[in-house]
Amino acid sequence: xxxxxxxxxxxxxxxxxxxxxxxxxxxxxIGISEENGYINLIxxxxxxxxxxxKTFRGKDLETDVLSFKYDDLCKGExxxxxxxxWFYAEIDKKNEKNMLKRVIIHGLLxxxxxxxxxxxxxxxxxxxxxxxxxxxx
Numbered sequence: 001x002x003x004x005x006x007x008x009x010x011x012x013x014x015x016x017x018x019x020x021x022x023x024x025x026x027x028x029x030i031g032i033s034e035e036n037g038y039i040n041l042i043x044x045x046x047x048x049x050x051x052x053x054k055t056f057r058g059k060d061l062e063t064d065v066l067s068f069k070y071d072d073l074c075k076g077e078x079x080x081x082x083x084x085x086w087f088y089a090e091i092d093k094k095n096e097k098n099m100l101k102r103v104i105i106h107g108l109l110x111x112x113x114x115x116x117x118x119x120x121x122x123x124x125x126x127x128x129x130x131x132x133x134x135x136x137x
Contacts, residue, residue, distance in 0.1 A: 049081035067110035078107035
């Protein structure tokens with residue numbers, strides 16, 4: 001069974017139970033809940049995510065979520081800056097809790113080979129993201 005480990009969830013906007021519910025629903029929706037291994041979900045500062053974005057993607061700017069896929073017992077890591085999520089939620093006039101839920105789903109989908117570089121792939125990913133979000137709302 002795939003496990004989720006959560007690190008540095010300091011804002012506590014979503015409880016670990018709520019985050020695990022999102023994780024389980026997402027994994028079931030994409031059909032990989034029975035795999036062995038684990039995923040790390042790590043919350044970091046906006047400065048740290050900017051540093052990671054520059055190091056690993058060559059982009060010297062903040063982002064809300066980064067996903068790193070591995071082919072090992074550790075299936076991957078999702079790194080989220082809640083500060084950046086809150087910033088985007090404020091700009092878009094969206095609920096912070098719902099925005100964080102979407103970002104977690106988004107990160108998990110990236111680890112499951114969903115992408116949004118091409119338009120058709122972005123539409124596929126957005127559709128799946130919305131489908132999962134509606135189930136956990």
